[in-house]
Each structure stands twice: as C-alpha cells, then as structure tokens.
Amino acid sequence: xxxxxxxxxxxxxxxxxxxxxxxxxxxxxxxxxxxxxxxxxxxxxxxxxxxxxxxxxxxxxxxxxxxxxxxxxxxxxxxxxxxxxxxxxxxxxxxxxxxxxxxxxxxxxxxxxxxxxxxxxxxxxxxxxxxxxxxxxxxxxxxxxxxxxxxxxx
Amino acid sequence: xxxxxxxxxxxxxxxxxxxxxxxxxxxxxxxxxxxxxxxxxxxxxxxxxxxxxxxxxxxxxxxxxxxxxxxxxxxxxxxxxxxxxxxxxxxxxxxxxxxxxxxxxxxxxxxxxxxxxxxxxxxxxxxxxxxxxxxxxxxxxxxxxxxxxxxxxxxxxxxxxxxxxxxxxxxxxxxxxxxxxxxxxxxxxxxxxxxxxxxxxxxxxxxxxxxxxxxxxxxxxxxxxxxxxxxxxxxxxxxxxxxxxxxxxxxxxxxxxxxxxxxxxxxxxxxxxxxxxxxxxxxxxxxxxxxxxxxxxxxxxxxxxxxxxxx
Ligand code: SF4
Numbered sequence: 001x002x003x004x005x006x007x008x009x010x011x012x013x014x015x016x017x018x019x020x021x022x023x024x025x026x027x028x029x030x031x032x033x034x035x036x037x038x039x040x041x042x043x044x045x046x047x048x049x050x051x052x053x054x055x056x057x058x059x060x061x062x063x064x065x066x067x068x069x070x071x072x073x074x075x076x077x078x079x080x081x082x083x084x085x086x087x088x089x090x091x092x093x094x095x096x097x098x099x100x101x102x103x104x105x106x107x108x109x110x111x112x113x114x115x116x117x118x119x120x121x122x123x124x125x126x127x128x129x130x131x132x133x134x135x136x137x138x139x140x141x142x143x144x145x146x147x148x149x150x151x152x153x154x
Numbered sequence: 155x156x157x158x159x160x161x162x163x164x165x166x167x168x169x170x171x172x173x174x175x176x177x178x179x180x181x182x183x184x185x186x187x188x189x190x191x192x193x194x195x196x197x198x199x200x201x202x203x204x205x206x207x208x209x210x211x212x213x214x215x216x217x218x219x220x221x222x223x224x225x226x227x228x229x230x231x232x233x234x235x236x237x238x239x240x241x242x243x244x245x246x247x248x249x250x251x252x253x254x255x256x257x258x259x260x261x262x263x264x265x266x267x268x269x270x271x272x273x274x275x276x277x278x279x280x281x282x283x284x285x286x287x288x289x290x291x292x293x294x295x296x297x298x299x300x301x302x303x304x305x306x307x308x309x310x311x312x313x314x315x316x317x318x319x320x321x322x323x324x325x326x327x328x329x330x331x332x333x334x335x336x337x338x339x340x341x342x343x344x345x346x347x348x349x350x351x352x353x354x355x356x357x358x359x360x361x362x363x364x365x366x367x368x369x370x371x372x373x374x375x376x377x378x379x380x381x382x383x384x385x386x387x388x389x390x391x392x393x394x395x396x397x398x399x400x401x402x403x404x405x406x407x408x409x410x411x412x413x414x415x416x417x418x419x420x421x422x423x424x425x426x427x428x429x430x431x432x433x434x435x436x437x438x439x440x441x442x443x444x445x446x447x448x449x450x451x452x453x454x455x456x457x458x459x460x461x462x463x464x465x
Contacts, residue, residue: 013205016198044192046183049199054363055281057213057371060206084211084371 011147014060014086015140017049021059021083025076025112026102027066030126031093035063038129050136056082061136064112067095067102073109080116088119088139092132097121161239161249171238175383176200178420182386185424200383204376212372217278226273227370227377233265234384240316241391244408246324246401247317254314259392260301266385267293267347273378274366285365288355288435295442296346296353302450303339304396310457320399330397332460336453337397339446341422344389346438348382350423352430353438390419 024032039045039052053059056079068076080089091112094100099110112118119142122135161167179200187194214223240255240262242248248255267289274286308314310329311322323330346353357365370378394415401408433441 009205010209013202013207013209016196016202017206041190041192044187044194046187046195046199047193049195049202055368057369058364058367058375060210082213084213086210 015144015147017051018061018088018136018140019051019053019059020061020063020090020136021053021056021079022063022065023076023079025064025066025072025096026069026108027093027095031065031096034126034129035065035092035132038132043129043133045133045136048133048137048140056080057084059083060087061139062087062089062116063092063132064089064096064118065092067099067105067108068110068112068115070107070109073115076112076115088143089116090120090122090132090135090139091118092122092135093127094123094125097123100125162235166238166243166249168235171235171384171387172380175380175387176204178387178390178416179383181417182420182424182427185421186428189425189428204380207376207379208373210372212374213369215277215279215369218369219276222272222276224374226269226276227374227381230266230269230381231377231384233262233269234381234388237262238384238388238391241388242316242320242395242401243391243412244401244405246320246399251315251317253318256304256308256314256316256319256396259316260304263347263385263388263392264293264297266381269381270349270366273370274368277366277369279369281363282366282368285357285368289349289366291435292346292349292353292355292438295439296343296446299339299442299446299450300343300347302447302454303336303343304392306336306450306453306457307333307396309454310461312461316395316399319396320401323399324401329460330399332457333397333453335449337393339450339453340393340397341419341426343442343446344393345423345426346442348386348389348423351427352433354432355435355438386420386423387416390416390423394419 022032022035037043045051056062060083062080062083064076080087089112091097095102096112099108099114102108103110109115120135120139122131124131163169180195180197183199184194214220237259239250240248240259242251271286271289271293274282274289277283307323308319310332311319313319313322345351349355349357355365357367367375367378391412394412398415400411400415402411
C-alpha cells in the first residue's frame with residue numbers, strides 16, 4: 001500500500017532535519033576538530049537543516065569518531081540506545097571505520113561497527129569537513145531511496 | 155459558541171499562532187545566521203523539524219512520573235495559546251477585552267516557565283534538575299523588571315487593560331516617548347523569559363546538554379518547542395501592543411501593521427541574541443537586580459510623577 005500523506009510528510013521531515021550528536025569514542029582528537037570545523041559558520045551545516053544537539057534524546061544522527069576503546073565501549077552502546085528511533089550512525093575517520101592505526105591494540109575493540117551498526121563511513125586521517133558534509137548528504141539521499149522503497153506502516 | 159471555537163482553534167488561536175510561530179522561528183534563525191555571515195536554514199526548516207519530531211519515538215524515563223511528564227508540554231502550549239487570545243491583533247481591542255487583561259496575560263505567560271521547571275524536575279535527570287533550578291532562579295530575576303516595565307505605561311494610562319492603554323496613547327502619542335527606558339528593560343528581560351541568549355541558562359546546550367528538556371524526545375519535545383516558538387510570538391505581540399499601540403483603521407491595514415510591528419521586535423530580539431554570549435547564573439541575577447529593576451523602578455516613579463503633574 002502506498003504511504004498516506006501524513007507518513008510522507010514525516011518522511012520528508014526526517015530527510016530535511018537531521019540533528020546530530022557528536023561522540024568521541026577514542027579518537028586522537030584530529031577527527032573531532034574536523035567535525036567541529038564542519039559545524040562552524042564557514043561550512044554552515046544549518047543549510048541542510050543540521051543542528052548539533054547536546055543530548056542523545058533529541059538527535060537523529062550519531063557522529064562517531066575514533067576507534068572504540070574498551071573504556072568507551074559501554075558508553076557508546078548506552079548513548080546509542082538512548083537515542084529515539086529512527087536513528088543513524090556516521091563513522092568519521094579511518095579509525096572509526098576500521099580501527100585504523102589503533103587496530104589490534106590491547107585496549108581497542110576495533111571500528112565503530114564492532115559495537116553498533118553504522119550507516120555511513122567517512123575515511124580519511126583526519127576526515128575533511130567537506131567529506132563529512134558529503135557523507136551526511138549522501139546518507140540523506142540513501143534515506144530517501146529507502147523511504148520510497150519501504151511499504152506503508154499500516 | 156461556534157465563533158468562540160473558531161477563535162480558539164483557527165484564528166487567532168492555535169492554527170494561526172502555530173503557523174506564525176513557525177514563520178517567526180524561521181525569520182529568527184535566518185537573521186541569526188545572516189548576522190553570523192552564514193546562509194542559514196531554508197524557509198521550511200522549522201516545519202520540517204516539527205514534523206520530524208512528531209514522527210519520532212517518544213521515550214519516557216523509567217523513574218519519571220508518567221502522567222505529569224506527558225501533561226507538562228501540553229499545559230505550556232495551552233497557556234501560551236490562551237494568552238494570545240487577549241492580545242489585540244487587527245484592531246485596538248482584543249477579542250475578549252476586560253479591565254485587567256494585561257495582568258492576566260502576564261500571569262499566563264509565567265505558566266510556561268513553571269512548566270519548564272516542573273518538566274526538568276520530573277525528568278529525574280541530573281542535567282534536567284540543574285536546568286530546572288536555573289529556570290526558577292532566572293524566573294525570580296527577570297520577572298520583576300519585566301512586570302514593572304510592562305506595567306509602567308499602564309500606570310501612566312491609568313488603565314490595566316490593553317485596549318484602555320491604546321485609547322489613552324492614541325490621544326497622547328507623544329507620551330509613548332517617555333516609556334522608552336521601560337521598552338529597553340522589557341526587551342532585555344524577555345530574553346530571560348524566552349530562554350534565549352544571553353539568558354539561555356536553563357537550556358545551555360554546551361554545559362547542561364539541553365537542560366530542562368534533556369529527557370524529552372519525539373512528540374512531547376515537539377510540543378515543547380512549539381510552545382517556545384509560540385511564546386516568542388506572544389511576547390513580541392505583547393511588547394508591540396504595550397509600547398507601539400498604533401492601529402490604523404480597517405482590519406487588513408491593522409493586521410499588516412501588527413505583522414510589521416512584531417517583525418521589528420523580532421529583529422531587535424534576534425540582534426540581541428546574536429551579539430551576546432551566555433552569562434553565568436549569578437551574573438544574570440546580579441544584572442537583573444542591579445540594573446534592570448532600578449531602571450524599571452525609576453520609570454514607574456517618573457510615570458507616577460508625570461501623572462500627578464498632568465492631573
Ligand atoms: S583517523 Fe586519524 S585523525 Fe582521526 S582519530 Fe584516527 S588517527 Fe586521529
């Protein structure tokens with residue numbers, strides 16, 4: 001069954017207003033600076049409706065940086081579970097994608113996807129702000145395609 | 155009966171107020187962005203935010219009181235919408251004018267702040283509790299100068315109703331100039347009521363992670379945001395009704411002037427928001443009690459003296 005107008009309106013809202021929360025799972029801080037850079041007036045993410053939120057309860061996209069250390073593992077899981085559905089995860093930086101140079105370290109469990117499901121990967125050491133913005137925009141267009149394909153909830 | 159329902163639900167009640175609040179919030183964000191040399195959000199951004207929040211999962215914390223938790227956002231929105239019915243929009247009288255509506259309006263506008271406080275308190279989260287306590291501390295600081303600043307023009311006009319004040323000031327338009335200090339006090343103090351920079355301490359994203367609303371998500375948060383946006387419209391309308399009571403003849407012209415006036419107030423509020431940074435709570439309290447309150451007090455005394463001279 002095709003979606004009714006209300007569901008389509010909500011779908012549209014989801015595509016146009018992704019609010020992000022930034023979490024450092026054990027990055028060297030290089031990628032974090034780039035994420036913060038992407039939020040500055042120079043790149044102006046509010047053009048795409050992206051706002052940074054302080055609490056996981058308000059956010060839709062979890063932007064994660066760094067390899068997951070054993071210390072942050074449970075916290076990452078907790079933050080992910082605190083976010084209301086529907087939610088997405090973007091892994092920023094080579095470390096977040098695969099574990100990078102920290103892979104195999106005694107205190108590291110690997111990339112972000114070793115703990116929670118990841119929807120978009122942004123490689124680079126450190127990932128450039130342009131790459132991060134590109135990833136978010138691609139995530140949104142992939143979301144649009146998925147929304148078109150999925151059937152109505154009723 | 156039907157007409158009253160129309161007034162409450164469609165115009166100037168919920169539907170119009172909600173739509174105007176979305177437009178207002180867009181203009182506010184756009185101005186903020188332009189003042190920071192950014193491009194800013196697209197015109198439908200507040201609507202998209204609202205729809206998205208409506209479609210999200212609503213989480214109620216385990217230890218929170220479920221009924222109060224759900225009731226508070228609705229209460230805040232209801233209080234703001236009720237307040238809007240007493241504000242004159244297209245003519246010099248509101249829909250339901252009575253002697254003393256200015257006071258009722260001010261009390262109705264205090265309710266959302268109390269709701270924010272209780273929302274933080276009942277969320278049983280540390281961040282939310284700190285935000286809640288700050289909301290209350292702030293309430294006691296800005297409310298006094300705000301009330302005094304809004305009541306000073308009423309004292310001079312010798313009427314506690316908005317329509318009575320309008321009638322007085324339309325015969326003596328020059329007396330409006332006397333109220334300029336009160337206008338400044340009101341514009342600054344209402345930043346505290348609206349929880350905007352520099353007085354956005356209860357929300358303080360960077361230190362309290364969202365403050366009083368930390369545990370709110372989905373639909374309930376959408377209603378809270380709507381209440382805040384509507385409050386911005388109502389406060390701007392109230393300030394324009396008190397300090398700029400100009401109503402040309404004819405409903406359409408009056409409506410146009412109303413929009414223009416509120417937009418001017420919004421511009422001032424957005425300007426204040428973008429040129430200032432957040433202050434600390436004790437700075438906020440000190441500022442309100444040391445500077446704003448005495449200024450409002452001087453205004454009241456001046457108005458009383460003037461009234462004696464004129465009488
Ligand atoms: S990808 Fe490079 S810059 Fe980013 S966290 Fe890893 S080592 Fe640091």
